[in-house]
Amino acid sequence: MPQTTRSYHHGDLRVALVDAGLELARVGGVDAVGVREVTRQAGVSPASVYRHFDDHRALVVAVALAAQDRLAEAMVERIGTLVDEASALVDDAASLVDEIGSLLEEEGTSPDGATSSADALTSELAVARLRGVGLGYIDFALAEPGWFELALLTFDPRPGGGPAVMVDSEVPAPFLLLLDALDGCVAAGVLTPQQREHAEWPCWSAVHGFADIATRGPLVGQDPAALAALGRRVVEAIIAGLRA
Amino acid sequence: MPQTTRSYHHGDLRVALVDAGLELARVGGVDAVGVREVTRQAGVSPASVYRHFDDHRALVVAVALAAQDRLAEAMVERIGTLVDEASALVDDAASLVDEIGSLLEEEGTSPDGATSSADALTSELAVARLRGVGLGYIDFALAEPGWFELALLTFDPRPGGGPAVMVDSEVPAPFLLLLDALDGCVAAGVLTPQQREHAEWPCWSAVHGFADIATRGPLVGQDPAALAALGRRVVEAIIAGLRA
DNA sequence: GCGATATGTTCACAGTGTTCACATCGACTT
DNA sequence: AAGTCGATGTGAACACTGTGAACATATCGC
Numbered sequence: 001m002p003q004t005t006r007s008y009h010h011g012d013l014r015v016a017l018v019d020a021g022l023e024l025a026r027v028g029g030v031d032a033v034g035v036r037e038v039t040r041q042a043g044v045s046p047a048s049v050y051r052h053f054d055d056h057r058a059l060v061v062a063v064a065l066a067a068q069d070r071l072a073e074a075m076v077e078r079i080g081t082l083v084d085e086a087s088a089l090v091d092d093a094a095s096l097v098d099e100i101g102s103l104l105e106e107e108g109t110s111p112d113g114a115t116s117s118a119d120a121l122t123s124e125l126a127v128a129r130l131r132g133v134g135l136g137y138i139d140f141a142l143a144e145p146g147w148f149e150l151a152l153l154t155f156d157p158r159p160g161g162g163p164a165v166m167v168d169s170e171v172p173a174p175f176l177l178l179l180d181a182l183d184g185c186v187a188a189g190v191l192t193p194q195q196r197e198h199a200e201w202p203c204w205s206a207v208h209g210f211a212d213i214a215t216r217g218p219l220v221g222q223d224p225a226a227l228a229a230l231g232r233r234v235v236e237a238i239i240a241g242l243r244a
Numbered sequence: 245m246p247q248t249t250r251s252y253h254h255g256d257l258r259v260a261l262v263d264a265g266l267e268l269a270r271v272g273g274v275d276a277v278g279v280r281e282v283t284r285q286a287g288v289s290p291a292s293v294y295r296h297f298d299d300h301r302a303l304v305v306a307v308a309l310a311a312q313d314r315l316a317e318a319m320v321e322r323i324g325t326l327v328d329e330a331s332a333l334v335d336d337a338a339s340l341v342d343e344i345g346s347l348l349e350e351e352g353t354s355p356d357g358a359t360s361s362a363d364a365l366t367s368e369l370a371v372a373r374l375r376g377v378g379l380g381y382i383d384f385a386l387a388e389p390g391w392f393e394l395a396l397l398t399f400d401p402r403p404g405g406g407p408a409v410m411v412d413s414e415v416p417a418p419f420l421l422l423l424d425a426l427d428g429c430v431a432a433g434v435l436t437p438q439q440r441e442h443a444e445w446p447c448w449s450a451v452h453g454f455a456d457i458a459t460r461g462p463l464v465g466q467d468p469a470a471l472a473a474l475g476r477r478v479v480e481a482i483i484a485g486l487r488a
Numbered sequence: 489g490c491g492a493t494a495t496g497t498t499c500a501c502a503g504t505g506t507t508c509a510c511a512t513c514g515a516c517t518t
Numbered sequence: 519a520a521g522t523c524g525a526t527g528t529g530a531a532c533a534c535t536g537t538g539a540a541c542a543t544a545t546c547g548c
Contacts, residue, residue, distance in 0.1 A: 010527075036503080198474060202481040209450055291496080292497075
């Protein structure tokens with residue numbers, strides 16, 4: 001922060017506006033982030049927005065990008081806990097394998113069984129990561145529906161209703177997490193390269209669709225525990241569908 | 245229609261407004277159906293809306309219900325063609341089975357094979373119906389994105405941002421088509437009752453999610469043929485996931 | 489035929505995004 | 519060190535929106 005004195009100039013109005021928009025969107029969704037409302041929240045004049053953003057839409061996009069960052073953070077956190085749990089199981093199983101191996105050492109047992117079970121364990125880890133992507137996305141949507149609504153908007157690349165060209169320069173972070181997890185699955189042997197191809201779209205469709213249904217669709221207001229269980233069901237179903 | 249004369253009273257302004265809204269929404273989406281714009285289209289004064297609808301939102305909901313009907317129509321049409329194709333295959337296969345059966349009649353062949361293959365054929369029919377539900381939904385979304393955006397809105401049951409109670413009185417027709425198709429699958433032995441339980445949500449999530457992604461998401465503007473292929477992939481993946 | 493009622497209109501108001509001329513500050517030049 | 523200039527915030531205005539109240543007119547029941 002360059003200065004804390006309240007002068008005519010604000011110091012860093014742009015981020016202040018985005019923060020205000022974030023706060024408003026958290027409870028009111030995308031409709032709550034308007035030019036006048038945001039400037040009111042920031043204690044500034046409405047027209048000041050146009051010194052930092054071309055348009056109302058540009059302001060919304062900036063807020064949406066911030067919400068998207070929050071989504072990505074929540075996802076990596078969820079992935080971390082799920083992978084940690086899985087790797088704890090892996091460690092337990094590995095020590096168990098070692099124990100059994102040392103017990104059976106006197107006999108001439110082949111180490112093939114150990115390596116194949118190790119493969120199964122790394123597979124489990126890769127699947128846990130993929131699970132984390134989906135569940136992190138869903139949990140964020142349920143926990144912060146306003147931000148979630150915002151985070152979607154940026155995926156929409158039409159600037160003003162034009163011919164809608166695909167964005168290829170800047171892939172959103174949440175989507176990258178999914179791509180990486182899928183690549184990890186083929187590296188771990190969970191998915192064949194053929195199964196991997198375009199697999200991001202079935203995954204994203206199922207997870208995003210559930211989040212949308214639970215957030216603005218017929219499942220709105222349902223019991224959170226039931227929603228979480230349904231979300232797990234959706235994630236397991238689409239993962240099973242990919243491997244079939 | 246009570247009268248076609250153009251008098252001070254409009255005859256049936258309510259449906260005229262809904263039709264105008266439908267026409268506007270077709271190209272402009274939900275944002276295009278505003279009180280003033282709709283009345284302009286219908287050649288009538290803005291405040292006349294409030295003789296037929298409580299609110300701007302009520303007008304939008306009425307238009308959305310109409311769009312939902314179009315969606316249901318498109319789905320039953322798609323289901324019909326897919327089921328017809330499948331049943332043609334079924335007939336061909338059945339006649340083939342008969343032929344083979346009559347050829348093998350001289351030998352003492354057991355009819356078990358015929359009945360089990362007949363089972364497989366009815367299964368294929370049930371799956372074709374399920375496929376039709378998903379592909380009909382997706383095709384409609386791709387063909388009429390404006391109407392599709394509208395059709396979703398009605399699934400959102402909040403009247404004014406209240407505590408969002410679940411609608412149980414009037415289940416939308418498109419959703420009923422899915423439920424029936426799933427029940428048909430368990431009747432045909434494709435799905436066990438345990439697999440059937442809550443299966444509507446993974447299905448709806450995947451299909452709706454893909455439609456949303458292809459309509460307002462990162463796949464907007466992609467090659468229609470490629471989108472159709474991806475849609476088929478999504479439908480197959482989620483069906484496989486349910487049966488796994 | 490006549491009154492009651494349903495339906496459409498006009499006017500007004502609050503709120504929105506947006507623009508433009510103006511005010512003010514910080515920084516760079518000479 | 520003074521002065522200029524670009525960057526940033528302000529205030530008033532415009533066009534537009536949804537909405538309500540008072541008014542006008544056509545249709546229906548008696």
